[in-house]
Amino acid sequence: MLENYFPVLLFIGIALVMGVVPLVLGMLVGPHRPDEKKLSPYECGFEAFEDARMKFDVRFYLVAILFILFDLEIAFLFPWAIVLKEIGTFGFVSMMIFLAILVVGFVYEWMKGALEWE
């Protein structure tokens, strides 16, 4: 069972190497002539006038929170979906009730305007 996953682990390891090797090679082969202007952050030729670690729109944060809610819901649906034929009508009805509750939440956040971008 677990030894089935050994090739997967090995693949991840090799994929990491495939990422690191070109980077190292590029550093060795490419020139290295840094100067102050070249290493400053790119702002269309202007001097950078402020730190980039600035405030940003709270909506991005809201999207992340909503994402976690829905992603958890999908995580619940996965095992249910696989055995639906075995658990029959009882399993089907229970999940429909769960989904109905979730839809209420989804409608609420829609009406509240959490999904608006203007």
Next chain:
Amino acid sequence: MMEAQALQLVESLLSFLGLWELLRGFIEPAWHVVWTVLKIFAIILPIMGGVAYYTLAERKVLGFMQVRPGPNRVGYWGLLQPVADGLKLLCKEIIIPTNSNKFLFLAAPVLALTPALAAWAVIPFDDGMILADVNAGLLYLLAMTSLGVYGIIIAGWASNSKYAFLGALRSAAQIVSYELAMGFALVCVLLAAQSMNMGDIVRGQQSEYGLFGWYWIPLFPMLVVYFIAGVAETNRAPFDMAEGESEIVAGFHVEYSGMGFALFFLAEYANMILIAALSSVMFLGGWLNPFQGWPVLGELTAWVPGLVWMLGKMSIFLFLFLWLRATFPRYRYDQLMRLGWKVFIPLTLVWVVVVATWMQTPWWLW
């Protein structure tokens, strides 16, 4: 089977050289690892080659669609263009900005590429032609494709540049939004297949009706949603406002040069090919013959290997990526979020219910 034969080949070769007795103690225990590594390279190298020539195909297709020849100077018909591009990127300076977080700045492209490649471990190319035939294949794929967002957000943050930061935020919000629609579409596939094993998902679509037995018929809206979400996940046109060269000049990778940039590029294209492979496996029957069980066509095409069908189905989706890019203007960000949250998520939710209800009736034929 092939593994044992290959070991015998190595044995006879080495005993011919008189080395077998000497090396036997090292080779036999390590053989399984060596063989797996060989198989992994047999997957990774064609993908790398595929990525290189997909970029050429993209430029050619875009060129022809705009009635111009596309790259045609390097090699015959521009066939050496990807090699020239790779060499050029290799020989460029890797610039590490002063204000950046240096370790994360260099780690980000690797983090973007690794999951894009590692996901291929569970893709079946033909019946039994799969590296790791694991039962949680689809779950692993979902995990790997979700990890890609870290590379992007770390790149944007570590660059410490305003454009990169804005691009990374946009991109991250876009990717997580569309991942939900993608997840619901996958739930529909799981409902139909009753398995997370990628090989079983394909075998579940086998029938004497050929292409009418595949899941694209009962799950057609999910195929459309999955592919469009895939376009958004890979930040491709028309959903490429993470790059938006006219406003935030390439977004999260604006500070990258040389090989760092090349790795992001490789990751994006490897992900596109991955989405094409996944769409083929889950909705278009993977390696299955579309004419299987049909009277005349079925017998005429029975000799075609499954790998050919698989690659053919992938090419359809890969061409669709380019066609979309050539045809549609870029979406606005609010339109993109509206499509993801207000159209795709309700649609996929409804379809999960439809498929589950449908399966309770005797009219579920798949």
